[in-house]
Amino acid sequence: MDITTLRDFDDHELVLLARDADSGLTAVIAVHSTVAGPACGGTRMWAYATHEEAVIDALRLSRGMTYKNIMAGLPLGGGKSVIIGNARTDKSDALLRAFGRKVEALSGRYIAAEDVGTSPADMALVGQETRHVAGLTGGAGDPSPFTAFGVYHGIKATARELTGTADLKGLKIAVQGLGHVGQYLCQHLAAEGAQLIVADLDSDKVAEQIRLHGATAVDAGAIHAADCDIYAPCALGATVNARSIPEIRAKAIAGAANNQLSVPEMAAELARRGILYAPDYVINAGGIISVSAEVTGTFDHAAIMARSAAIGDTVSSIFARAKATGATTADVADMLAQEKLAALKAAGPAQGTKAA
Incomplete structure (x- = not known):
C-alpha cells in the first residue's frame, strides 16, 4: 500500500507503523503538521478490519487535529495514533507500555492523549515509558467534560442560527453515543430544558439517560433519522x-x-438540503484546549472553561462567513485553518516544535 496515494495523506510529515511482537502491539502514529508546535492528539484503540482502514483513520484524525488545534489558537500541531485491537479484550499493561516506548522514540514530535478506547489510567501506563503524554490524572485528566462543554456552546450557537435565540428549551436534540462526552453533553442540554433523544449500543447507558433526564430512546442505527431539531x-x-x-x-x-462527514463532498450535500453543519473539529475542541494547558503548564480550570465556551463564538463566525460567501461551513472552516497554517509557515519554525 502506497500511503502517499491515499486521499487523506495530505502531505503528512510522518506516518509510522509501530509493532511490538512481545506485547502484540500494532499501532499507527500519524503526524500531520508540527508547524504550530509538537503534534498532539489522542490515542484511539479500535478493532480495525484491516491495516489500511487503521492508516486511513489515523490520517484523517491527524489532519483534523492540525485544523482543530490551529482554529483553537493552540501552540500545538496535529497528530493522532491508533492501536489496532479490541480495547476490552486486547489491552494490557505491556501493550500500553510498548506503545509508550514508540512515542518516546519520536523525541517529543508527537504527544499522546486519551481517545476512544483509552483512558487517563491508560495514559499513565503509556507515561511510564515516555514524557510525551498528556491527559493524566492530576493534570488535565479526562478531557471529556471540556469537550462536552464546548460542544454545548456550539449547539447553542447553532440554535441561535436556526431560531434567532440560543435558548435550548423545548428543542429536540438527538445525541448519538453516550460515552463520557455524550453523557456530559446530555447533562448540559437537559439542564437547559432540551428534549433529549438518545442512542447507544450500551443499553445501560441509554437507561441511565431515560432515568436522569426523561430522554427518549431510539435504535442506535436509526438515530440519525430522528425527528429532531439538532442531530x-x-x-x-x-x-x-x-x-x-x-x-x-x-x-x-x-x-x-x-470526522462526521464520510467524505468532504457531504458538506455540499447537506447545504443543498438546507441542513446546517457545525464543523466537527471546531465544535469539539474543548478537550484539546484542556490538554494543551497541561502540556504548556498553564492549566487553569476557569480559563479552560471560558476558552471552551468561546467555541460558540467561533461557530457563529463560521456560519456568518458561509452565509456571506455562499461556501459551505466545512469549506469556510478549512479555509480559515489553512490561512492560519500558511501564516505560521511564513513566520518560520514554531518554538513549540522542541521536545515537550
Whole structure:
C-alpha cells in the first residue's frame, strides 16, 4: 500500500507503523503538521478490519487535529495514533507500555492523549515509558467534560442560527453515543430544558439517560433519522454519508464526533438540503484546549472553561462567513485553518516544535 496515494495523506510529515511482537502491539502514529508546535492528539484503540482502514483513520484524525488545534489558537500541531485491537479484550499493561516506548522514540514530535478506547489510567501506563503524554490524572485528566462543554456552546450557537435565540428549551436534540462526552453533553442540554433523544449500543447507558433526564430512546442505527431539531453525533465518525443524509430530518448537525462527514463532498450535500453543519473539529475542541494547558503548564480550570465556551463564538463566525460567501461551513472552516497554517509557515519554525 502506497500511503502517499491515499486521499487523506495530505502531505503528512510522518506516518509510522509501530509493532511490538512481545506485547502484540500494532499501532499507527500519524503526524500531520508540527508547524504550530509538537503534534498532539489522542490515542484511539479500535478493532480495525484491516491495516489500511487503521492508516486511513489515523490520517484523517491527524489532519483534523492540525485544523482543530490551529482554529483553537493552540501552540500545538496535529497528530493522532491508533492501536489496532479490541480495547476490552486486547489491552494490557505491556501493550500500553510498548506503545509508550514508540512515542518516546519520536523525541517529543508527537504527544499522546486519551481517545476512544483509552483512558487517563491508560495514559499513565503509556507515561511510564515516555514524557510525551498528556491527559493524566492530576493534570488535565479526562478531557471529556471540556469537550462536552464546548460542544454545548456550539449547539447553542447553532440554535441561535436556526431560531434567532440560543435558548435550548423545548428543542429536540438527538445525541448519538453516550460515552463520557455524550453523557456530559446530555447533562448540559437537559439542564437547559432540551428534549433529549438518545442512542447507544450500551443499553445501560441509554437507561441511565431515560432515568436522569426523561430522554427518549431510539435504535442506535436509526438515530440519525430522528425527528429532531439538532442531530449531535458523539460516537465514531462518518455517520453523515451518502446513505444517511437522505434520512436526516434534523435542521442542523452539531456534535462531538471527529470526522462526521464520510467524505468532504457531504458538506455540499447537506447545504443543498438546507441542513446546517457545525464543523466537527471546531465544535469539539474543548478537550484539546484542556490538554494543551497541561502540556504548556498553564492549566487553569476557569480559563479552560471560558476558552471552551468561546467555541460558540467561533461557530457563529463560521456560519456568518458561509452565509456571506455562499461556501459551505466545512469549506469556510478549512479555509480559515489553512490561512492560519500558511501564516505560521511564513513566520518560520514554531518554538513549540522542541521536545515537550
